[in-house]
Amino acid sequence: MIKKLIILGVWLFTAVPLFAQETEEPVAQYSYAAALNGSSLGFGAEFAVKFTDQLSGRLRFNYLNMENLVSQDPQKIGGETFLIDAGPKSTEADIVVEYLPFKGSSFKVVGGFGYFFEGDMSVYSTNKNGYTYGSMHIEAEDIGKVVFKMDYSGLAPYLGIGFGRAVPKNLVGVSFEMGTFYLGEPKATIGRTELLAENTEVNLAQFQEDISDYRWYPYINLRVAINLTK
Protein backbone atom coordinates (compact mmCIF):
# COMPACT_ATOMS: atom_id res chain seq x y z
CA MET A 1 0.00 0.00 0.00
CA ILE A 2 2.75 2.36 0.94
CA LYS A 3 4.50 1.50 -2.31
CA LYS A 4 1.35 2.32 -4.28
CA LEU A 5 0.98 5.68 -2.52
CA ILE A 6 4.57 6.54 -3.31
CA ILE A 7 4.02 5.68 -6.91
CA LEU A 8 0.85 7.77 -6.99
CA GLY A 9 2.63 10.63 -5.29
CA VAL A 10 5.40 10.63 -7.85
CA TRP A 11 2.84 10.56 -10.62
CA LEU A 12 0.98 13.53 -9.16
CA PHE A 13 4.12 15.59 -8.77
CA THR A 14 5.20 14.88 -12.28
CA ALA A 15 1.73 15.42 -13.68
CA VAL A 16 1.45 19.00 -12.46
CA PRO A 17 4.49 20.29 -14.34
CA LEU A 18 3.42 18.34 -17.41
CA PHE A 19 -0.01 19.94 -17.31
CA ALA A 20 1.55 23.34 -16.98
CA GLN A 21 3.74 22.69 -20.00
CA GLU A 22 0.72 21.65 -22.11
CA THR A 23 -1.13 24.93 -21.49
CA GLU A 24 1.84 27.02 -22.76
CA GLU A 25 2.52 24.87 -25.81
CA PRO A 26 0.21 26.63 -28.32
CA VAL A 27 2.01 29.96 -27.66
CA ALA A 28 5.37 28.36 -28.05
CA GLN A 29 4.45 27.02 -31.52
CA TYR A 30 4.34 30.53 -33.03
CA SER A 31 7.56 31.75 -34.45
CA TYR A 32 8.44 35.08 -35.96
CA ALA A 33 10.65 36.54 -38.62
CA ALA A 34 11.72 39.93 -39.90
CA ALA A 35 12.58 40.28 -43.53
CA LEU A 36 13.83 42.70 -46.17
CA ASN A 37 12.27 42.63 -49.60
CA GLY A 38 13.58 43.69 -52.96
CA SER A 39 10.76 43.57 -55.42
CA SER A 40 8.92 45.17 -58.29
CA LEU A 41 7.36 47.37 -55.59
CA GLY A 42 10.76 48.64 -54.58
CA PHE A 43 12.36 48.04 -51.25
CA GLY A 44 10.43 46.96 -48.22
CA ALA A 45 10.38 45.53 -44.75
CA GLU A 46 8.26 42.74 -43.41
CA PHE A 47 7.16 41.01 -40.25
CA ALA A 48 6.03 37.38 -40.46
CA VAL A 49 4.34 34.99 -38.07
CA LYS A 50 4.27 31.23 -38.51
CA PHE A 51 1.02 29.78 -37.21
CA THR A 52 1.64 26.20 -38.27
CA ASP A 53 4.15 24.45 -40.46
CA GLN A 54 1.92 25.21 -43.44
CA LEU A 55 0.33 28.53 -42.58
CA SER A 56 1.93 31.91 -41.95
CA GLY A 57 0.89 35.52 -41.96
CA ARG A 58 2.94 38.45 -43.25
CA LEU A 59 2.70 42.22 -42.97
CA ARG A 60 4.73 44.03 -45.62
CA PHE A 61 5.61 47.62 -46.47
CA ASN A 62 7.08 48.63 -49.81
CA TYR A 63 8.32 51.90 -51.23
CA LEU A 64 9.23 52.64 -54.81
CA ASN A 65 10.25 55.87 -56.52
CA MET A 66 11.74 55.46 -59.98
CA GLU A 67 10.16 58.31 -61.89
CA ASN A 68 12.85 58.40 -64.56
CA LEU A 69 13.28 54.65 -64.88
CA VAL A 70 12.72 54.55 -68.62
CA SER A 71 13.72 57.10 -71.25
CA GLN A 72 12.49 57.14 -74.79
CA ASP A 73 13.93 58.92 -77.81
CA PRO A 74 12.86 62.56 -78.06
CA GLN A 75 9.50 63.04 -79.72
CA LYS A 76 7.94 65.87 -81.68
CA ILE A 77 4.74 67.28 -80.27
CA GLY A 78 3.29 70.24 -82.14
CA GLY A 79 6.63 70.83 -83.85
CA GLU A 80 8.50 70.98 -80.56
CA THR A 81 10.94 68.37 -79.34
CA PHE A 82 10.13 66.70 -76.07
CA LEU A 83 12.07 64.34 -73.86
CA ILE A 84 10.06 61.41 -72.59
CA ASP A 85 10.75 59.73 -69.25
CA ALA A 86 8.60 57.35 -67.30
CA GLY A 87 8.57 55.35 -64.13
CA PRO A 88 6.49 54.07 -61.24
CA LYS A 89 6.10 55.55 -57.79
CA SER A 90 4.28 53.87 -54.94
CA THR A 91 3.97 53.45 -51.21
CA GLU A 92 2.22 50.22 -50.39
CA ALA A 93 1.37 48.01 -47.41
CA ASP A 94 -0.18 44.59 -47.54
CA ILE A 95 -1.23 41.77 -45.30
CA VAL A 96 -1.06 38.27 -46.75
CA VAL A 97 -1.44 34.67 -45.74
CA GLU A 98 1.11 32.16 -46.91
CA TYR A 99 0.16 28.52 -47.35
CA LEU A 100 2.55 25.67 -48.10
CA PRO A 101 0.37 22.95 -49.68
CA PHE A 102 3.05 20.26 -49.98
CA LYS A 103 4.77 18.83 -46.95
CA GLY A 104 8.49 18.72 -47.42
CA SER A 105 8.41 21.43 -50.06
CA SER A 106 8.80 25.18 -49.64
CA PHE A 107 6.46 25.88 -52.54
CA LYS A 108 3.84 28.34 -51.34
CA VAL A 109 0.69 30.06 -52.35
CA VAL A 110 0.27 33.61 -51.06
CA GLY A 111 -2.92 35.65 -50.95
CA GLY A 112 -4.14 38.80 -49.29
CA PHE A 113 -4.78 42.49 -49.74
CA GLY A 114 -2.55 45.42 -50.37
CA TYR A 115 -3.26 49.09 -50.04
CA PHE A 116 -1.50 51.57 -52.29
CA PHE A 117 -1.35 54.83 -50.35
CA GLU A 118 0.32 56.39 -53.36
CA GLY A 119 0.50 54.45 -56.53
CA ASP A 120 1.05 55.76 -59.99
CA MET A 121 2.94 55.29 -63.20
CA SER A 122 3.86 58.63 -64.75
CA VAL A 123 5.19 59.58 -68.15
CA TYR A 124 7.02 62.91 -68.13
CA SER A 125 7.18 64.80 -71.35
CA THR A 126 9.61 67.70 -71.05
CA ASN A 127 10.45 70.30 -73.66
CA LYS A 128 14.03 69.69 -74.76
CA ASN A 129 15.45 72.93 -76.12
CA GLY A 130 13.16 75.63 -74.87
CA TYR A 131 11.44 77.99 -77.27
CA THR A 132 12.88 80.82 -79.31
CA TYR A 133 10.78 83.80 -80.31
CA GLY A 134 12.78 86.36 -82.22
CA SER A 135 15.75 87.13 -80.01
CA MET A 136 13.92 85.86 -76.95
CA HIS A 137 14.79 82.42 -75.70
CA ILE A 138 12.56 80.76 -73.18
CA GLU A 139 14.30 78.11 -71.16
CA ALA A 140 12.98 74.56 -71.31
CA GLU A 141 12.16 74.60 -67.61
CA ASP A 142 9.93 77.60 -68.19
CA ILE A 143 8.13 75.86 -71.04
CA GLY A 144 7.12 73.25 -68.50
CA LYS A 145 6.22 69.61 -68.83
CA VAL A 146 3.28 67.33 -69.35
CA VAL A 147 2.76 64.51 -66.87
CA PHE A 148 0.64 61.59 -67.98
CA LYS A 149 -0.29 59.73 -64.85
CA MET A 150 -2.14 56.50 -64.27
CA ASP A 151 -3.25 56.47 -60.67
CA TYR A 152 -3.89 53.11 -59.11
CA SER A 153 -3.91 53.99 -55.43
CA GLY A 154 -6.40 52.14 -53.25
CA LEU A 155 -7.16 48.62 -52.12
CA ALA A 156 -5.81 45.77 -54.24
CA PRO A 157 -6.23 42.00 -53.73
CA TYR A 158 -3.10 39.96 -54.20
CA LEU A 159 -2.32 36.40 -55.25
CA GLY A 160 1.09 34.90 -55.69
CA ILE A 161 3.23 31.79 -55.59
CA GLY A 162 6.82 31.10 -54.75
CA PHE A 163 9.41 29.19 -52.81
CA GLY A 164 10.68 29.68 -49.31
CA ARG A 165 9.08 29.95 -45.90
CA ALA A 166 7.82 33.10 -44.26
CA VAL A 167 9.72 32.11 -41.11
CA PRO A 168 12.85 30.23 -42.17
CA LYS A 169 13.75 26.92 -40.59
CA ASN A 170 17.23 28.19 -39.94
CA LEU A 171 18.34 31.55 -38.66
CA VAL A 172 18.39 33.10 -42.13
CA GLY A 173 16.37 32.13 -45.15
CA VAL A 174 15.96 33.35 -48.70
CA SER A 175 12.71 33.09 -50.59
CA PHE A 176 11.31 33.99 -53.97
CA GLU A 177 7.79 34.99 -54.85
CA MET A 178 5.88 36.14 -57.90
CA GLY A 179 2.31 37.26 -58.08
CA THR A 180 0.07 40.10 -59.03
CA PHE A 181 -2.08 42.75 -57.44
CA TYR A 182 -5.42 43.50 -59.03
CA LEU A 183 -5.67 47.27 -59.13
CA GLY A 184 -8.83 47.85 -61.05
CA GLU A 185 -8.84 50.35 -63.88
CA PRO A 186 -6.32 53.09 -63.13
CA LYS A 187 -7.47 56.68 -63.28
CA ALA A 188 -5.81 58.69 -66.03
CA THR A 189 -4.79 62.31 -65.50
CA ILE A 190 -2.77 64.66 -67.64
CA GLY A 191 -1.07 67.48 -65.76
CA ARG A 192 0.62 70.42 -67.42
CA THR A 193 2.89 73.06 -65.96
CA GLU A 194 4.17 76.52 -66.87
CA LEU A 195 3.51 77.60 -70.47
CA LEU A 196 2.35 74.19 -71.59
CA ALA A 197 -0.61 74.60 -69.25
CA GLU A 198 -1.88 77.45 -71.39
CA ASN A 199 -0.89 76.22 -74.82
CA THR A 200 -1.92 72.59 -75.02
CA GLU A 201 -5.08 70.61 -75.55
CA VAL A 202 -5.29 67.14 -74.04
CA ASN A 203 -7.05 63.99 -75.14
CA LEU A 204 -7.68 62.44 -71.75
CA ALA A 205 -10.28 59.99 -73.04
CA GLN A 206 -7.79 58.38 -75.41
CA PHE A 207 -5.19 58.07 -72.67
CA GLN A 208 -7.76 56.59 -70.30
CA GLU A 209 -8.78 54.06 -72.93
CA ASP A 210 -5.20 53.03 -73.67
CA ILE A 211 -4.42 52.35 -70.02
CA SER A 212 -7.79 50.85 -69.12
CA ASP A 213 -6.41 47.29 -69.06
CA TYR A 214 -3.46 48.20 -66.84
CA ARG A 215 -5.24 46.51 -63.97
CA TRP A 216 -2.61 44.02 -62.83
CA TYR A 217 0.56 45.00 -61.04
CA PRO A 218 3.15 42.24 -61.34
CA TYR A 219 4.98 41.48 -58.14
CA ILE A 220 8.30 39.66 -58.18
CA ASN A 221 10.06 39.54 -54.87
CA LEU A 222 13.36 38.30 -53.53
CA ARG A 223 13.32 38.17 -49.77
CA VAL A 224 15.84 37.62 -46.99
CA ALA A 225 14.35 36.70 -43.61
CA ILE A 226 15.74 36.24 -40.11
CA ASN A 227 14.04 33.87 -37.72
CA LEU A 228 13.56 35.90 -34.57
CA THR A 229 12.78 32.89 -32.41
CA LYS A 230 16.03 31.05 -33.05
Next chain:
Amino acid sequence: MKKIVYTVMAAFAVLMINGCQKSPSEIMDSVDNYVEVGNSYSFIDYTFTLSIVDAANPGSFVENAEVEISGRDADYIFESGGSRDFTPIQGTLFMVANPSYEPTQENPLQFVAKITAPGYLPVIVDASIFKNNPNRYQTVFMVNEANPPAGASRSSSQFPLSGGVLAAEQEVSVFPGAGKLTGGTVTIPAGTKFYDANGSQLTGSSLKANMIHFDSGNSASMACFPGGQVAPLIKMGDDYFPKIGVFPLTFADIYMTVGNNKVKTFSQPINISMTISPGTLNTETGLEIAEGDVLKMFSYSENEGFWKYEMDAEVEIVN
Protein backbone atom coordinates in the same frame (compact mmCIF):
# COMPACT_ATOMS: atom_id res chain seq x y z
CA MET B 1 4.51 17.71 -57.75
CA LYS B 2 7.29 19.71 -59.34
CA LYS B 3 5.42 19.54 -62.63
CA ILE B 4 2.38 21.13 -61.05
CA VAL B 5 4.45 23.85 -59.44
CA TYR B 6 6.26 24.79 -62.61
CA THR B 7 3.04 24.79 -64.61
CA VAL B 8 1.39 27.16 -62.14
CA MET B 9 4.40 29.50 -62.16
CA ALA B 10 4.57 29.53 -65.94
CA ALA B 11 0.86 30.37 -66.13
CA PHE B 12 1.42 33.25 -63.70
CA ALA B 13 4.30 34.56 -65.76
CA VAL B 14 2.26 34.46 -68.96
CA LEU B 15 -0.61 36.28 -67.26
CA MET B 16 1.66 39.01 -65.97
CA ILE B 17 3.45 39.58 -69.24
CA ASN B 18 0.40 39.58 -71.47
CA GLY B 19 -1.83 41.52 -69.13
CA CYS B 20 -2.02 44.68 -71.24
CA GLN B 21 -2.80 45.28 -74.89
CA LYS B 22 -0.55 48.31 -75.13
CA SER B 23 2.89 48.04 -73.60
CA PRO B 24 4.34 50.84 -71.46
CA SER B 25 6.75 51.59 -74.28
CA GLU B 26 3.87 51.97 -76.71
CA ILE B 27 2.11 54.26 -74.24
CA MET B 28 5.23 56.43 -74.12
CA ASP B 29 5.38 56.49 -77.90
CA SER B 30 1.77 57.60 -78.02
CA VAL B 31 2.03 60.76 -75.91
CA ASP B 32 1.59 62.93 -79.00
CA ASN B 33 -1.89 61.39 -79.30
CA TYR B 34 -2.77 62.57 -75.83
CA VAL B 35 -1.58 66.16 -76.01
CA GLU B 36 -1.55 68.74 -78.76
CA VAL B 37 0.48 71.93 -78.71
CA GLY B 38 -1.24 74.94 -80.24
CA ASN B 39 0.08 76.40 -83.47
CA SER B 40 0.96 79.68 -81.81
CA TYR B 41 2.12 79.95 -78.26
CA SER B 42 0.39 82.37 -75.97
CA PHE B 43 3.26 82.83 -73.62
CA ILE B 44 3.37 86.53 -72.86
CA ASP B 45 1.98 87.36 -69.47
CA TYR B 46 3.70 90.66 -68.76
CA THR B 47 3.76 93.69 -71.03
CA PHE B 48 4.75 97.32 -70.84
CA THR B 49 3.53 99.82 -73.41
CA LEU B 50 4.96 103.29 -73.85
CA SER B 51 2.96 105.92 -75.67
CA ILE B 52 5.32 108.79 -76.50
CA VAL B 53 3.56 112.07 -77.12
CA ASP B 54 4.40 115.74 -77.45
CA ALA B 55 3.73 117.40 -74.09
CA ALA B 56 2.45 120.55 -75.80
CA ASN B 57 0.10 118.54 -77.95
CA PRO B 58 -0.65 115.14 -76.35
CA GLY B 59 -2.68 114.10 -79.40
CA SER B 60 0.49 114.00 -81.48
CA PHE B 61 3.12 111.33 -81.14
CA VAL B 62 6.80 112.19 -81.13
CA GLU B 63 8.47 111.26 -84.39
CA ASN B 64 11.87 109.58 -84.58
CA ALA B 65 11.88 108.74 -80.91
CA GLU B 66 14.38 106.13 -79.78
CA VAL B 67 14.21 104.01 -76.67
CA GLU B 68 17.13 102.48 -74.86
CA ILE B 69 16.44 99.81 -72.26
CA SER B 70 18.76 99.28 -69.32
CA GLY B 71 18.58 98.39 -65.66
CA ARG B 72 18.49 95.30 -63.53
CA ASP B 73 16.10 93.18 -65.58
CA ALA B 74 16.70 94.72 -68.99
CA ASP B 75 17.75 91.36 -70.46
CA TYR B 76 14.21 90.08 -69.99
CA ILE B 77 12.59 92.91 -71.94
CA PHE B 78 11.89 92.61 -75.65
CA GLU B 79 9.92 94.44 -78.26
CA SER B 80 6.63 92.64 -78.88
CA GLY B 81 8.04 90.87 -81.95
CA GLY B 82 10.73 89.30 -79.80
CA SER B 83 13.52 91.59 -81.01
CA ARG B 84 15.77 93.99 -79.13
CA ASP B 85 14.98 96.82 -81.52
CA PHE B 86 13.06 99.26 -79.35
CA THR B 87 11.98 101.65 -82.05
CA PRO B 88 8.50 103.01 -81.37
CA ILE B 89 6.00 102.76 -84.20
CA GLN B 90 3.93 105.91 -84.46
CA GLY B 91 4.97 106.85 -80.96
CA THR B 92 4.01 103.52 -79.43
CA LEU B 93 6.35 100.86 -78.17
CA PHE B 94 4.94 97.50 -77.11
CA MET B 95 7.34 95.62 -74.88
CA VAL B 96 7.00 92.12 -73.51
CA ALA B 97 8.79 90.26 -70.74
CA ASN B 98 10.46 86.93 -71.22
CA PRO B 99 8.26 84.44 -69.36
CA SER B 100 11.40 82.97 -67.84
CA TYR B 101 11.15 85.87 -65.40
CA GLU B 102 8.24 85.63 -63.02
CA PRO B 103 7.81 88.91 -61.14
CA THR B 104 6.15 89.05 -57.75
CA GLN B 105 4.67 91.87 -55.74
CA GLU B 106 7.79 91.98 -53.61
CA ASN B 107 10.23 91.51 -56.46
CA PRO B 108 8.88 93.21 -59.57
CA LEU B 109 10.52 93.16 -62.94
CA GLN B 110 12.50 96.41 -63.12
CA PHE B 111 14.08 98.22 -66.02
CA VAL B 112 14.77 101.74 -67.20
CA ALA B 113 13.65 103.17 -70.54
CA LYS B 114 15.56 106.19 -71.77
CA ILE B 115 13.61 107.97 -74.48
CA THR B 116 15.26 110.46 -76.78
CA ALA B 117 14.08 112.31 -79.86
CA PRO B 118 15.65 115.11 -81.88
CA GLY B 119 14.62 118.50 -80.48
CA TYR B 120 13.07 117.01 -77.33
CA LEU B 121 14.29 116.76 -73.76
CA PRO B 122 15.20 113.17 -72.94
CA VAL B 123 12.89 111.28 -70.62
CA ILE B 124 13.72 108.49 -68.22
CA VAL B 125 11.01 105.99 -67.33
CA ASP B 126 11.79 103.93 -64.26
CA ALA B 127 9.56 100.97 -65.04
CA SER B 128 8.33 98.17 -62.82
CA ILE B 129 6.02 95.29 -63.65
CA PHE B 130 4.30 93.68 -60.70
CA LYS B 131 2.57 90.32 -60.67
CA ASN B 132 -0.78 91.91 -59.84
CA ASN B 133 -0.44 94.52 -62.57
CA PRO B 134 0.94 92.52 -65.49
CA ASN B 135 0.03 94.86 -68.32
CA ARG B 136 1.39 98.35 -67.78
CA TYR B 137 0.67 101.33 -69.99
CA GLN B 138 2.42 104.64 -69.60
CA THR B 139 2.14 107.85 -71.54
CA VAL B 140 5.41 109.72 -71.85
CA PHE B 141 5.11 113.46 -72.33
CA MET B 142 8.21 114.74 -74.12
CA VAL B 143 9.04 118.40 -74.08
CA ASN B 144 9.79 119.95 -77.42
CA GLU B 145 12.46 122.53 -76.65
CA ALA B 146 11.12 124.82 -79.31
CA ASN B 147 7.53 124.38 -78.22
CA PRO B 148 7.17 123.54 -74.51
CA PRO B 149 3.74 122.71 -73.09
CA ALA B 150 1.49 125.18 -71.31
CA GLY B 151 3.03 126.26 -68.03
CA ALA B 152 6.55 125.77 -69.35
CA SER B 153 8.83 128.23 -71.06
CA ARG B 154 12.33 128.10 -72.43
CA SER B 155 15.24 130.52 -72.45
CA SER B 156 18.56 130.01 -74.20
CA SER B 157 21.66 132.19 -74.31
CA GLN B 158 25.16 131.92 -75.66
CA PHE B 159 28.18 133.33 -73.79
CA PRO B 160 31.79 133.71 -74.94
CA LEU B 161 34.53 131.67 -73.27
CA SER B 162 38.13 132.66 -73.01
CA GLY B 163 40.37 129.63 -72.80
CA GLY B 164 37.39 127.62 -71.65
CA VAL B 165 36.68 130.08 -68.82
CA LEU B 166 33.63 132.30 -68.46
CA ALA B 167 34.99 135.86 -68.28
CA ALA B 168 31.98 137.54 -66.63
CA GLU B 169 28.98 136.47 -64.58
CA GLN B 170 26.09 135.44 -66.81
CA GLU B 171 22.43 134.67 -66.31
CA VAL B 172 19.77 132.70 -68.09
CA SER B 173 16.24 133.51 -66.98
CA VAL B 174 12.73 132.32 -67.66
CA PHE B 175 10.19 134.92 -66.64
CA PRO B 176 6.54 134.55 -65.80
CA GLY B 177 4.31 135.56 -68.67
CA ALA B 178 1.11 134.73 -70.43
CA GLY B 179 -0.19 131.46 -69.00
CA LYS B 180 2.90 131.09 -66.86
CA LEU B 181 2.93 132.02 -63.21
CA THR B 182 6.50 131.28 -62.11
CA GLY B 183 10.01 131.40 -63.49
CA GLY B 184 13.65 130.90 -62.65
CA THR B 185 17.19 132.10 -63.15
CA VAL B 186 20.52 130.35 -63.52
CA THR B 187 23.50 132.49 -62.55
CA ILE B 188 26.96 131.36 -63.59
CA PRO B 189 29.74 133.21 -61.80
CA ALA B 190 32.74 134.65 -63.60
CA GLY B 191 35.76 132.35 -63.83
CA THR B 192 33.70 129.19 -64.08
CA LYS B 193 35.23 126.30 -66.01
CA PHE B 194 33.12 123.53 -67.52
CA TYR B 195 33.70 119.78 -67.54
CA ASP B 196 32.17 116.81 -69.34
CA ALA B 197 31.00 113.55 -67.80
CA ASN B 198 34.58 112.22 -67.84
CA GLY B 199 35.88 115.20 -65.91
CA SER B 200 37.69 116.70 -68.88
CA GLN B 201 37.56 120.48 -69.20
CA LEU B 202 35.63 121.73 -72.21
CA THR B 203 37.54 124.38 -74.11
CA GLY B 204 35.26 125.70 -76.82
CA SER B 205 34.79 129.32 -77.69
CA SER B 206 31.33 129.71 -76.28
CA LEU B 207 28.88 128.29 -73.77
CA LYS B 208 25.27 127.66 -74.66
CA ALA B 209 23.02 127.63 -71.59
CA ASN B 210 19.39 126.51 -71.72
CA MET B 211 16.67 126.60 -69.12
CA ILE B 212 13.14 125.29 -69.42
CA HIS B 213 11.10 126.16 -66.39
CA PHE B 214 7.86 124.42 -65.45
CA ASP B 215 4.94 125.70 -63.37
CA SER B 216 3.86 123.28 -60.69
CA GLY B 217 0.23 124.41 -60.89
CA ASN B 218 -0.24 123.43 -64.52
CA SER B 219 -1.21 119.86 -65.38
CA ALA B 220 0.44 120.00 -68.81
CA SER B 221 3.80 121.02 -67.40
CA MET B 222 3.48 118.72 -64.39
CA ALA B 223 2.99 115.77 -66.78
CA CYS B 224 6.61 116.35 -67.77
CA PHE B 225 7.92 115.96 -64.22
CA PRO B 226 10.85 113.55 -64.58
CA GLY B 227 10.27 110.17 -62.99
CA GLY B 228 6.59 110.90 -62.41
CA GLN B 229 4.98 112.14 -59.24
CA VAL B 230 3.54 108.87 -58.05
CA ALA B 231 6.59 106.85 -57.22
CA PRO B 232 9.82 108.47 -58.36
CA LEU B 233 13.03 107.01 -57.07
CA ILE B 234 14.64 109.36 -54.58
CA LYS B 235 18.12 109.21 -53.13
CA MET B 236 18.91 110.92 -49.87
CA GLY B 237 22.49 110.32 -48.78
CA ASP B 238 23.15 106.67 -49.41
CA ASP B 239 19.51 105.63 -49.08
CA TYR B 240 17.02 105.13 -51.90
CA PHE B 241 13.31 105.67 -51.39
CA PRO B 242 11.36 104.18 -54.29
CA LYS B 243 7.78 104.79 -53.20
CA ILE B 244 7.60 108.34 -52.00
CA GLY B 245 4.99 110.59 -53.48
CA VAL B 246 6.43 114.03 -54.18
CA PHE B 247 4.85 117.44 -54.51
CA PRO B 248 7.22 119.54 -56.59
CA LEU B 249 6.70 123.24 -55.94
CA THR B 250 8.69 124.21 -58.99
CA PHE B 251 11.17 122.54 -61.32
CA ALA B 252 13.34 123.30 -64.29
CA ASP B 253 15.42 121.52 -66.89
CA ILE B 254 18.85 123.12 -67.21
CA TYR B 255 21.48 122.01 -69.64
CA MET B 256 24.58 123.56 -71.10
CA THR B 257 26.88 122.73 -73.98
CA VAL B 258 30.29 123.84 -75.10
CA GLY B 259 30.39 123.16 -78.78
CA ASN B 260 28.67 119.80 -79.12
CA ASN B 261 29.76 118.58 -75.71
CA LYS B 262 27.38 118.45 -72.78
CA VAL B 263 28.47 120.16 -69.57
CA LYS B 264 28.26 117.83 -66.59
CA THR B 265 30.06 119.67 -63.80
CA PHE B 266 31.48 123.09 -62.98
CA SER B 267 34.64 124.37 -61.36
CA GLN B 268 32.54 126.26 -58.81
CA PRO B 269 28.90 126.26 -57.70
CA ILE B 270 26.36 127.98 -59.89
CA ASN B 271 23.27 129.62 -58.48
CA ILE B 272 19.72 128.54 -59.32
CA SER B 273 16.68 130.40 -58.12
CA MET B 274 13.07 129.60 -58.93
CA THR B 275 9.88 131.31 -57.95
CA ILE B 276 6.91 129.65 -56.30
CA SER B 277 3.31 130.69 -56.80
CA PRO B 278 1.89 132.69 -53.89
CA GLY B 279 -0.55 130.66 -51.83
CA THR B 280 1.25 127.37 -52.47
CA LEU B 281 0.90 124.98 -49.55
CA ASN B 282 3.97 123.81 -47.67
CA THR B 283 3.17 120.11 -47.14
CA GLU B 284 5.55 119.93 -44.19
CA THR B 285 3.98 122.75 -42.21
CA GLY B 286 0.47 122.53 -43.62
CA LEU B 287 0.55 126.29 -44.12
CA GLU B 288 1.14 128.52 -47.09
CA ILE B 289 4.74 128.88 -48.12
CA ALA B 290 6.27 131.73 -46.19
CA GLU B 291 9.55 133.55 -46.06
CA GLY B 292 12.11 131.57 -44.12
CA ASP B 293 10.57 128.17 -44.89
CA VAL B 294 13.24 125.62 -45.65
CA LEU B 295 12.60 123.44 -48.71
CA LYS B 296 14.55 120.47 -50.03
CA MET B 297 16.24 120.79 -53.41
CA PHE B 298 16.78 117.76 -55.62
CA SER B 299 18.51 117.13 -58.93
CA TYR B 300 17.61 114.54 -61.53
CA SER B 301 20.15 112.91 -63.78
CA GLU B 302 18.90 111.50 -67.04
CA ASN B 303 21.63 108.86 -66.88
CA GLU B 304 20.85 107.73 -63.35
CA GLY B 305 17.08 108.03 -63.37
CA PHE B 306 16.50 109.19 -59.82
CA TRP B 307 16.07 112.39 -57.86
CA LYS B 308 19.04 113.11 -55.66
CA TYR B 309 18.83 115.36 -52.60
CA GLU B 310 21.25 118.26 -53.00
CA MET B 311 20.64 120.80 -50.27
CA ASP B 312 18.11 122.77 -48.26
CA ALA B 313 17.04 126.14 -49.64
CA GLU B 314 15.43 129.00 -47.79
CA VAL B 315 12.41 130.77 -49.20
CA GLU B 316 12.82 134.48 -49.81
CA ILE B 317 10.25 137.10 -50.73
CA VAL B 318 10.99 138.58 -54.16
CA ASN B 319 9.24 141.65 -55.38
